[in-house]
Amino acid sequence: MDTHADTHTAAVVDTAGRKLGHQQFEATAAGYRQLLAWLRSFGTLLVVGIEGTGVYGAGLARHLAAEGVALLEVDRPDRKTRRFAGKSDPLDAEAAARTALTGVRTGIPKDRSGAVEALRNLRVARRSAIDQRADCQRQIKSLIVTAPEALRAQLRGLSITRLIATCAALRPDAARVGEPEQAAKTALRALARRHQALSEEIGELDDLIAPLVTEINPQLLACTGVGADVAGQLLVTAGQNADRLHSEPAFAMLCGVAPIPASSGKTNRHRLNRGGDRQANAALYRVVLCRMRWDPRTRAYVERRTKEGLSKKDIIRCLKRMIARELYYLLRPAQRPENLAHAA
Numbered sequence: 001m002d003t004h005a006d007t008h009t010a011a012v013v014d015t016a017g018r019k020l021g022h023q024q025f026e027a028t029a030a031g032y033r034q035l036l037a038w039l040r041s042f043g044t045l046l047v048v049g050i051e052g053t054g055v056y057g058a059g060l061a062r063h064l065a066a067e068g069v070a071l072l073e074v075d076r077p078d079r080k081t082r083r084f085a086g087k088s089d090p091l092d093a094e095a096a097a098r099t100a101l102t103g104v105r106t107g108i109p110k111d112r113s114g115a116v117e118a119l120r121n122l123r124v125a126r127r128s129a130i131d132q133r134a135d136c137q138r139q140i141k142s143l144i145v146t147a148p149e150a151l152r153a154q155l156r157g158l159s160i161t162r163l164i165a166t167c168a169a170l171r172p173d174a175a176r177v178g179e180p181e182q183a184a185k186t187a188l189r190a191l192a193r194r195h196q197a198l199s200e201e202i203g204e205l206d207d208l209i210a211p212l213v214t215e216i217n218p219q220l221l222a223c224t225g226v227g228a229d230v231a232g233q234l235l236v237t238a239g240q241n242a243d244r245l246h247s248e249p250a251f252a253m254l255c256g257v258a259p260i261p262a263s264s265g266k267t268n269r270h271r272l273n274r275g276g277d278r279q280a281n282a283a284l285y286r287v288v289l290c291r292m293r294w295d296p297r298t299r300a301y302v303e304r305r306t307k308e309g310l311s312k313k314d315i316i317r318c319l320k321r322m323i324a325r326e327l328y329y330l331l332r333p334a335q336r337p338e339n340l341a342h343a344a
Helices: 029-040 058-066 079-085 089-102 115-146 149-155 160-168 180-216 228-238 248-254 278-294 296-307 312-331
Strands: 007-013 019-026 048-050 071-074
Touching: 007 029, 007 089, 019 029, 019 089, 029 058, 048 058, 048 089, 058 071, 071 089, 115 149, 115 160, 115 180, 115 228, 149 160, 149 180, 160 180, 180 228, 228 248, 228 278, 228 312, 248 312, 278 296, 278 312, 296 312
Parallel strands: 048 071
Antiparallel strands: 007 019
């Protein structure tokens, strides 16, 4: 399947790799039913490979999963192959079908019908509010830098909390809005009140997210350095069906904390992994910072590795990899070994 906002293009190949046909369907409930009926008209349907199950293909993936169809998420076609073979929806759909047939560059799609999907929706709104609040704060500081001296002297040096409260309480003269000072006051008051509204919105979302995370996985929240924000991000990264992560190295790679081999000839080394889910990587980084300050075991580890000559950055990378291993078994309790300390 090559998925788009309004249409999906399907291509069918048999187990011998022969193309049987391709067709385009509307991205609606009726279109999903027609697509499935068309696929089954060729015989026994073994597996469906979908490109983009987390975006345009999310609705189709939910429909096929509800019908008991085996699904695989496929990566987009290789750029070199696309450059030589050309680009079109039927070609992309055929490439997805062949990728699903070979099982190369495929994965199990996330289940988007449970509490983790609800958590993801709430986190999207929260992340947006945080970004917008930060923008408001930067714009307020920028306006203060260029404000008239009397207003600038009143506001400079204040803490963020006092600055927002002071700006929100400004009383500009609307009749003199053509003057720079009154216009600056008007703009600062609007931005400060927007900042306050966003802070209230973030607080309301946090009140919804924390109990939901506790309900989904209380063991994760009980782990040292893991709060509702970090736990929520890791749950969203793993998905409702966390069993799709077949091993803890796979989870580490998903979070971008697994070292990448970069050896050749006599050179034997690893390089930094800049792939994976960067939000999950940032969540693990926050856990590391918390443990480096408060956890005795982590502080002892940092001291020992520092004496061995490792830099602080290298130590943090090692800690992120080990913490990913620990949290994987909390995300997948069924895979938890009897001796977790030995596994670590």
